[in-house]
Amino acid sequence: MKFSNWLSQRAVQKKDAIAIIYKSLSHREIWTYSQLENEVDRWVERLLGLGIKSGDRVGLLLANRPQYIILVHALVRCEAVAVFLNIRLTTEELRWQIEDSQTKYLICDEFTQLTANSLGSRIEDLIIENCSITPARSPLGGGSSSINLDNIQGIFYTSGTTGKPKAVPLTYNNHFHSAIASALHLGIEPDDNWLLCMPMFHVGGLAIAWRSVINGTAITLLPKFDEQEVLEAIAVEKATLISLVPTTLNRLLQHPNWQNLQKLRAILLGGAPASPELIDRCLQLNLPIMPTYGMTETASQITTLLPHEIPLKQGSSGLPLFGNRLRIVDLHDTEQELPTGAIGQILVQGASVMGGYLKQLENKAVKDRWLYTGDLGYLDRDGYLYVVSRRSDLIISGGENIYPTEIEAILLAHPAIAEVCVVGLGDREWGEIIVAVIVSNTELSLVEIRDFCEQKSLARYKFPKSIYIWESLPKTASGKLLRQEIRDRLETK
Amino acid sequence: MKFSNWLSQRAVQKKDAIAIIYKSLSHREIWTYSQLENEVDRWVERLLGLGIKSGDRVGLLLANRPQYIILVHALVRCEAVAVFLNIRLTTEELRWQIEDSQTKYLICDEFTQLTANSLGSRIEDLIIENCSITPARSPLGGGSSSINLDNIQGIFYTSGTTGKPKAVPLTYNNHFHSAIASALHLGIEPDDNWLLCMPMFHVGGLAIAWRSVINGTAITLLPKFDEQEVLEAIAVEKATLISLVPTTLNRLLQHPNWQNLQKLRAILLGGAPASPELIDRCLQLNLPIMPTYGMTETASQITTLLPHEIPLKQGSSGLPLFGNRLRIVDLHDTEQELPTGAIGQILVQGASVMGGYLKQLENKAVKDRWLYTGDLGYLDRDGYLYVVSRRSDLIISGGENIYPTEIEAILLAHPAIAEVCVVGLGDREWGEIIVAVIVSNTELSLVEIRDFCEQKSLARYKFPKSIYIWESLPKTASGKLLRQEIRDRLETK
Numbered sequence: 001m002k003f004s005n006w007l008s009q010r011a012v013q014k015k016d017a018i019a020i021i022y023k024s025l026s027h028r029e030i031w032t033y034s035q036l037e038n039e040v041d042r043w044v045e046r047l048l049g050l051g052i053k054s055g056d057r058v059g060l061l062l063a064n065r066p067q068y069i070i071l072v073h074a075l076v077r078c079e080a081v082a083v084f085l086n087i088r089l090t091t092e093e094l095r096w097q098i099e100d101s102q103t104k105y106l107i108c109d110e111f112t113q114l115t116a117n118s119l120g121s122r123i124e125d126l127i128i129e130n131c132s133i134t135p136a137r138s139p140l141g142g143g144s145s146s147i148n149l150d151n152i153q154g155i156f157y158t159s160g161t162t163g164k165p166k167a168v169p170l171t172y173n174n175h176f177h178s179a180i181a182s183a184l185h186l187g188i189e190p191d192d193n194w195l196l197c198m199p200m201f202h203v204g205g206l207a208i209a210w211r212s213v214i215n216g217t218a219i220t221l222l223p224k225f226d227e228q229e230v231l232e233a234i235a236v237e238k239a240t241l242i243s244l245v246p247t248t249l250n251r252l253l254q255h256p257n258w259q260n261l262q263k264l265r266a267i268l269l270g271g272a273p274a275s276p277e278l279i280d281r282c283l284q285l286n287l288p289i290m291p292t293y294g295m296t297e298t299a300s301q302i303t304t305l306l307p308h309e310i311p312l313k314q315g316s317s318g319l320p321l322f323g324n325r326l327r328i329v330d331l332h333d334t335e336q337e338l339p340t341g342a343i344g345q346i347l348v349q350g351a352s353v354m355g356g357y358l359k360q361l362e363n364k365a366v367k368d369r370w371l372y373t374g375d376l377g378y379l380d381r382d383g384y385l386y387v388v389s390r391r392s393d394l395i396i397s398g399g400e401n402i403y404p405t406e407i408e409a410i411l412l413a414h415p416a417i418a419e420v421c422v423v424g425l426g427d428r429e430w431g432e433i434i435v436a437v438i439v440s441n442t443e444l445s446l447v448e449i450r451d452f453c454e455q456k457s458l459a460r461y462k463f464p465k466s467i468y469i470w471e472s473l474p475k476t477a478s479g480k481l482l483r484q485e486i487r488d489r490l491e492t493k
Numbered sequence: 494m495k496f497s498n499w500l501s502q503r504a505v506q507k508k509d510a511i512a513i514i515y516k517s518l519s520h521r522e523i524w525t526y527s528q529l530e531n532e533v534d535r536w537v538e539r540l541l542g543l544g545i546k547s548g549d550r551v552g553l554l555l556a557n558r559p560q561y562i563i564l565v566h567a568l569v570r571c572e573a574v575a576v577f578l579n580i581r582l583t584t585e586e587l588r589w590q591i592e593d594s595q596t597k598y599l600i601c602d603e604f605t606q607l608t609a610n611s612l613g614s615r616i617e618d619l620i621i622e623n624c625s626i627t628p629a630r631s632p633l634g635g636g637s638s639s640i641n642l643d644n645i646q647g648i649f650y651t652s653g654t655t656g657k658p659k660a661v662p663l664t665y666n667n668h669f670h671s672a673i674a675s676a677l678h679l680g681i682e683p684d685d686n687w688l689l690c691m692p693m694f695h696v697g698g699l700a701i702a703w704r705s706v707i708n709g710t711a712i713t714l715l716p717k718f719d720e721q722e723v724l725e726a727i728a729v730e731k732a733t734l735i736s737l738v739p740t741t742l743n744r745l746l747q748h749p750n751w752q753n754l755q756k757l758r759a760i761l762l763g764g765a766p767a768s769p770e771l772i773d774r775c776l777q778l779n780l781p782i783m784p785t786y787g788m789t790e791t792a793s794q795i796t797t798l799l800p801h802e803i804p805l806k807q808g809s810s811g812l813p814l815f816g817n818r819l820r821i822v823d824l825h826d827t828e829q830e831l832p833t834g835a836i837g838q839i840l841v842q843g844a845s846v847m848g849g850y851l852k853q854l855e856n857k858a859v860k861d862r863w864l865y866t867g868d869l870g871y872l873d874r875d876g877y878l879y880v881v882s883r884r885s886d887l888i889i890s891g892g893e894n895i896y897p898t899e900i901e902a903i904l905l906a907h908p909a910i911a912e913v914c915v916v917g918l919g920d921r922e923w924g925e926i927i928v929a930v931i932v933s934n935t936e937l938s939l940v941e942i943r944d945f946c947e948q949k950s951l952a953r954y955k956f957p958k959s960i961y962i963w964e965s966l967p968k969t970a971s972g973k974l975l976r977q978e979i980r981d982r983l984e985t986k
Binding site: 001002003004006009010012013015173180183184187188189190214215216319320322323324325349350351369382383 | 494506677680681683813818843
C-alpha cells in the first residue's frame with residue numbers, strides 16, 4: 001500500500017516545530033521539521049546524483065548525529081534500502097555484513113572514514129562525508145513523494161550475542177505499525193520529546209526516529225549514552241520519554257542527579273531482562289518504568305508493562321501492543337501450544353514482525369506469520385508475558401533445564417554484587433555446570449554466594465559451582481550481555 | 494494484510510475498562526471491554542447459526558444502541574459485510590439500497606420491525622431482535638480471530654443530498670487509518686470518552702466506534718441527538734470529545750447549559766461548512782472547536798483545523814490528517830493542477846479513502862487513487878484547505894460561478910436569520926437566479942436582505958433575487974441541508 005512520505009507530511013503540518021535537538025559536548029543544534037525536510041531534499045539530490053537507484057542497498061556507518069536521521073529519510077525518498085552497520089564492529093565483521101547484504105554504497109563520516117577506506121575495495125562507491133556539505137543550489141525535492149509500505153526500509157544485523165549475525169529486513173509497514181502500536185499504548189502528548197541515547201544502528205534507536213516523525217513530536221539526540229549528558233538533557237531539553245537497557249538505567253541511578261529521571265513520563269526498559277531489584281528500586285523512587293520485550297525482528301518493543309501494572313505483575317514484560325499476538329509452544333514439539341503458566345518457546349505475530357530473514361535458508365524462524373523467537377517464557381491467565389530466558393542461554397545440567405536469568409536475579413539482590421552473568425560450561429559429568437561471573441567491589445567467596453542462594457530458597461541444583469570476579473562484563477552496543485563471549489573467555493582459561 | 498481482531502485485543506488489554514456508556518431517557522447501561530467481547534461472542538454464535546457466511550452482506554436497520562456496536566463487531570468476526578441503512582428512509586428507498594447492495598440478511602429491532610417486515614419478501618432471512626436475547630450456553634468464541642485489512646467492512650450509502658445514493662464500500666484499512674490519523678492529530682488521552690450522538694448508520698457515527706476500540710477508550714452513546722441529553726452526558730459521564738454538525742452545535746449553544754461544552758477537549762465539526770459567525774462565537778466562548786472536512790468516501794474526517802490555528806486560518810478546514818494528500822484541479826480540465834489560492838475541484842488521496850464505488854460504472858470518481866470529490870475549494874500557501882462549495886450546489890447565473898455558501902455565510906451574520914439555504918432556480922434569462930430560503934423569527938423583506946448584502950460588500954450579482962421565509966429547513970439525519978429537496982419544493986410552487 002502506498003502512503004504519503006512521513007517526513008514530508010510532517011514538514012507541512014509541523015513546519016516550525018522542533019524535530020531534533022542534537023547535543024554533543026561541544027555544541028547544540030536545533031532542527032525544525034521544515035529544516036529537516038530541506039536538508040533531506042539536498043541529500044536526495046546528492047544521492048540521486050551519485051547514481052543511487054531504487055532498491056540499492058546503502059550502508060550507514062555513522063555514529064548518532066542529525067545527519068544519520070537525515071540520511072535515513074533521504075534514502076526513503078530514493079527508495080533505497082538502508083543497511084544499518086554497527087560502528088563498533090571489526091573490519092572483518094563489517095566486510096562480512098556488507099557482502100552478505102549486497103551493500104553497493106557506504107556512507108561514513110570523519111570518524112568512520114578510516115574503517116570505510118579499509119573496506120573500500122568491496123563496494124562500488126564510497127561517500128566520504130564530513131557533514132559540512134555546501135548547499136546544493138535550490139532544493140529540487142527529488143525522489144519519491146510516497147512510500148510503498150510493503151517495501152523494505154532497512155536491513156539490521158541481529159546483535160550477534162551468539163553465532164553469526166542474521167540479516168533482518170524490516171518493511172515500512174513494520175516500522176509504521178510499531179510506531180502506531182507504541183503510540184496507542186503510551187498515548188501521544190503534544191510536548192513529547194524522546195531522548196535518543198541508544199545507537200541509531202540498533203532498531204531501538206531507529207524506532208525512536210520513526211515514532212517521532214509519525215507522531216510529529218521531538219527527539220533529543222545524543223551522540224552516545226553518557227549519564228551526565230542524559231540527565232542534563234532531561235532537565236534542560238525537557239525530554240519526556242527515554243528508552244534504556246538495564247545497564248544504562250543502573251548507571252543513571254548511581255548518578256547524583258538521578259532525580260531528573262522523575263521528570264520523565266515514560267522510561268522504556270528493553271534489550272535484556274531487568275532484575276526485580278532494579279524494577280523495585282525504580283518503583284520506590286517513583287520512576288515511570290515500563291519493562292518491555294522486543295527484538296530486532298519485531299522492529300523494537302512488542303510487549304510493554306505499564307507502571308501501574310508492575311505491582312500486580314512483577315517480573316512480567318506486559319501485554320502485547322495493539323496488533324500483536326503471543327503464543328507459547330512446547331520446546332521440543334513446536335506444534336503444541338502450551339497452557340497458561342507453562343514455560344515454552346515464545347512465538348510472536350503482528351504487523352511489526354518481520355516477514356523472514358534475508359537469507360531464505362534461515363526462514364524456519366517464521367511460519368504462518370508466527371516468529372519463533374527462540375526465547376523462553378510463559379503467559380499468565382490475563383495474557384501477560386513473562387520472559388524466562390533467551391533459549392540459547394538455557395543451561396542443561398544433570399538433565400535439568402536451568403534459566404540463568406533466574407539465578408542472576410537472585411544474585412543481583414546481594415548488596416555486594418553490581419553485575420552478574422551466569423553461564424553453563426561444558427562438563428563431562430553434568431553436561432554443563434553453572435558458573436557465575438560477578439562484578440563486585442568487595443571480596444566474595446563461593447561459600448558466601450552459595451549461602452546467599454540458600455537464604456533465597458534457590459534449588460540446590462541451581463547453585464553456582466564456581467564464581468569469577470571480573471572488573472566488568474562485555475556487552476553489546478545496546479547494553480546486552482555478550483554471554484557467548486563470556487563463555488568463550490571462560491573456556492579458554 | 495492480516496491483523497488481530499481489534500475488539501478481542503482490547504478485551505484482553507482493557508478488560509474492565511469502560512467501552513460503552515449508553516444513556517437513554519429510561520435507563521443507563523455500562524459495557525466494559527470484556528462484557529462487550531462476551532456479548533459479541535454470543536452474537537457470533539447466533540449469526541453463524543443462522544447461516545451467515547464470509548462475504549455475506551448483512552443490513553443493519555437499527556437506531557443507536559449498544560447492540561448496534563455489538564453487531565458491527567460480531568459481523569467482523571463472521572467476516573460478513575455490514576450494510577448501514579438509514580432508518581429514516583422510506584420503504585421504497587430501503588428496498589432500492591437492499592437490492593443494490595445485494596443484502597442477504599436484515600437485522601432490525603422492535604422499532605424498525607414493521608419497516609423490516611414490509612421489506613421481508615426481498616431478503617433471504619430477517620432477524621427480529623428485541624435485544625432481550627437469552628444467553629447462548631457458554632461463548633464459543635467462534636468466527637475469525639483476525640481481520641484481513643483489505644476486506645470490505647461495510648457499505649454506506651451517501652446521504653443522497655442530490656441524485657441516487659451511491660454505495661461506498663469501506664475496508665478495514667480505511668477505518669484503521671482514519672482512526673490512527675485522527676489519534677495522531679488529536680492525541681490520545683487515557684480518559685478520552687467520545688460522545689456519540691450522531692446516527693451510527695452514518696460514517697461519522699461509526700468512525701467514533703472504531704476510534705474508541707482502536708484507542709481502547711470509552712464511548713458515551715445516546716440514542717439520538719438531544720440538546721439536554723448531550724449537555725447532561727458531558728457533565729455526568731465526563732465525555733471529553735464530541736462530533737457535531739453546525740446545526741446541532743447551534744442548538745447546543747442555545748441551551749441554558751451550553752457551558753458544559755467548555756469541559757470538552759475537542760468538538761469536531763463536520764458534515765457541512767460552518768459559518769464564520771458560528772466559529773467566532775465558539776472562539777469567544779472558549780470552546781475547543783475543530784472544523785473538519787470529510788465525507789463517507791474518506792471514512793470521515795480527512796482534514797482538521799485545530800483550535801489554535803483558527804485565528805490565523807479563518808474559514809479553513811485545516812491540514813490533511815497524516816497519510817492523506819490534497820490536490821486542487823481545474824473544474825473543466827481535471828488534468829490541470831491549480832496553483833495556491835485558485836479555486837477548483839478538491840482531490841483527496843490517502844489510506845482512509847475508498848478504492849471506488851461499489852458499482853464500477855460510477856468509478857470515474859477515483860483515478861490513480863485520487864478521489865474526485867466534486868467539491869470546490871482551494872489551498873493556501875501553507876497547505877490549508879478552504880472548502881468553497883459542494884460542486885452540485887454551484888449556481889451559474891449570467892455566466893458567473895456563484896458559491897451559495899458564500900452568500901449563506903453573509904446572511905447568517907444577520908441577527909434575525911437563524912438558518913438559511915441559498916439555491917439557484919432555473920431562469921430563461923439568467924440560466925439560474927439566486928433564491929434564499931430563510932428561517933427567522935421576525936419579518937424580513939427582500940429589500941432589507943439586499944441592503945444587508947450591500948453593507949457586507951457582497952458583489953451585486955450575488956444578491957438574492959427573491960427570498961422565502963420557512964419555519965424550518967429539511968435536513969439529512971446527519972444535519973446536512975437537503976438542497977435538492979429545497980430546490981424541488983421551490984420549483985413545484
